[in-house]
Amino acid sequence: LHGVAHDIRAVSARLRMVELKPVFQKMGRMVRDLSKKTEKLVKLVIEGEDTKVERKMAEAVSAPLVHMIRNAVDHGLESPDGRKDAGKPPLGTIRLNAYNDTTSVIVEITDDGKGLDKSALFSKALRQGLITEEQDLSDKEIYELIFHPGFSTAAAVTSISGRGVGMDVVRRDIESLGGRIEIDTVLGKGSTFKMVMPLLAS
DSSP, rough: HHHHHHHHHHHHHHTTTTSHHHOOOHHHHHHHHHHHHHTTOEEEEETTOOOOHHHHHHHHHHHHHHHHHHHIIIIIIOOOOHHHHHHSSSSSEEEEEEOOOSEEEEEEEEEOOOOOOOHHHHHHHHTTOOOOOOOOOHHHHHGGGGGGOOOOOOSOOOOOSSOOOOHHHHHHHHHHHHHHEEEETTTTTTTEEEEESSSOOO
């Protein structure tokens, strides 16, 4: 009987699965708008839009994605001149990719922008009193400072990403789905934010 109940649950979960395509397409329109507003040249490359997740998950992942892509355009990518100075093509690229492994759905946002500056993050956190000079933080711990409420490295709050929704809210949204965010970044080369979420929402 237990096996039958489990099978029924699995079947009904599969029936609730939807493709991420509509959510990803919305991001395409947003990037075009942001490109105009910021006067940055941005190309969005979408992969894995046919990846399926539970409907509830597709709806819940939309807001964190919006915020992270705004951040990638606004803070991650350099201006066309800045990119030229860094020896990069003027056109910045953001990749949005989704795929499944056996138990998780993974959504990655990668940009070829300036990457996270470890020493700038550390100094900013010091000035805000989030850490002390004596603390010996690993690279991972330093990058994760961006998830601290109220933390921002932007020199100026812009109308695009300065809407009071910080990365702390993004992390909270992902964790409420039973997921986590991982950061992989190289200074001067770009960053990848990886959202790892359970295949089936609990």
